Amino acid sequence: NLSDWIYCLTRTDPNAPKKQVGISVILADLSTPGITVRRIDLISGYSPFCETFFDNVRVPAANLVGKENEGWTIAKAILGHERSSIGRSIARQPGSAQREVVARARKHLGAGEGAIPDPLLRDEIATLGMLEEAFHLTLARIQQSAESGTPGPEGSITKIVGTELKQMRFELGMKVAGIQGLGWEGPGFDEDDLQYTRDWLRSRASTIEGGSSEIQKNIVSKRVLGLPEGKK
Structure with missing residues (x-):
C-alpha cells in the first residue's frame, strides 16, 4: 500500500494458441478510478x-510496456529478478546465520563463552554454518554466469536454498530460546x-512468495537438469 503504480499482466488476445501468448504488460496509476x-x-x-x-478500470494504451501480446517474456524476467533478489537478500554475510544462533544459544542456555553443552545442538548449528557457506559459494558462481543482466533458471536454485536456509536459521533460533521464544507482547x-x-513467523512465507518451492523445483528440473515434464 506504499506504491503509486502497479504493473498488470493482461489477456489481450483470448484466441492465442498458447496460454503464455496473448498476454501484455501494462502500467496503471493506483489513483485511477476503479482501483x-x-x-x-x-x-x-x-x-x-x-x-x-479492478472495477471497470481503463488506462491509456500508451502505458503498454514492450510489445502487445509479448508480455510473458517480460514477466519471466521480472520473476527471475524477484527470485534471485529474495535468495540474495537472505544470504547476508557468510557465517552470520550461524553466529546469530550461537549468540542466542549463549543467551538462553547459559553457555557463556564456552562450548554449547548439547552435542546434538552443536551439530545442527555446525550444519547450518556449512550449508550457509556452500550457499555463498554457489551465489558467487551464479553471479559470474549472470553478468548478462537477465537472471536465468539458476535464480530458482537461490530462491529454494536461500529461503529454506532462512527457515532453518529461525527454527534453530527459536529452539534454543525455549519458552522465551513464545512471547508476543507483555512483560x-x-x-x-x-x-x-x-521474524520467525514471517519466515514461513519465504518458501511461498515469489513462487513456491514446488514451482521452483519444477523450473530447476526442466530448465537446469533437462528432465522431461511429468504427466498432467
Whole structure:
C-alpha cells in the first residue's frame, strides 16, 4: 500500500494458441478510478502485502510496456529478478546465520563463552554454518554466469536454498530460546526475543512468495537438469 503504480499482466488476445501468448504488460496509476487496494495482515503482525481490485478500470494504451501480446517474456524476467533478489537478500554475510544462533544459544542456555553443552545442538548449528557457506559459494558462481543482466533458471536454485536456509536459521533460533521464544507482547520478554518471534513467523512465507518451492523445483528440473515434464 506504499506504491503509486502497479504493473498488470493482461489477456489481450483470448484466441492465442498458447496460454503464455496473448498476454501484455501494462502500467496503471493506483489513483485511477476503479482501483481499490486493501492491506493483508500477516500472522507475523506485518503487512507487506495487499490485494488489489479492478472495477471497470481503463488506462491509456500508451502505458503498454514492450510489445502487445509479448508480455510473458517480460514477466519471466521480472520473476527471475524477484527470485534471485529474495535468495540474495537472505544470504547476508557468510557465517552470520550461524553466529546469530550461537549468540542466542549463549543467551538462553547459559553457555557463556564456552562450548554449547548439547552435542546434538552443536551439530545442527555446525550444519547450518556449512550449508550457509556452500550457499555463498554457489551465489558467487551464479553471479559470474549472470553478468548478462537477465537472471536465468539458476535464480530458482537461490530462491529454494536461500529461503529454506532462512527457515532453518529461525527454527534453530527459536529452539534454543525455549519458552522465551513464545512471547508476543507483555512483560517477561525482551525486545530482541519479541522481534525474533515475529521474524520467525514471517519466515514461513519465504518458501511461498515469489513462487513456491514446488514451482521452483519444477523450473530447476526442466530448465537446469533437462528432465522431461511429468504427466498432467
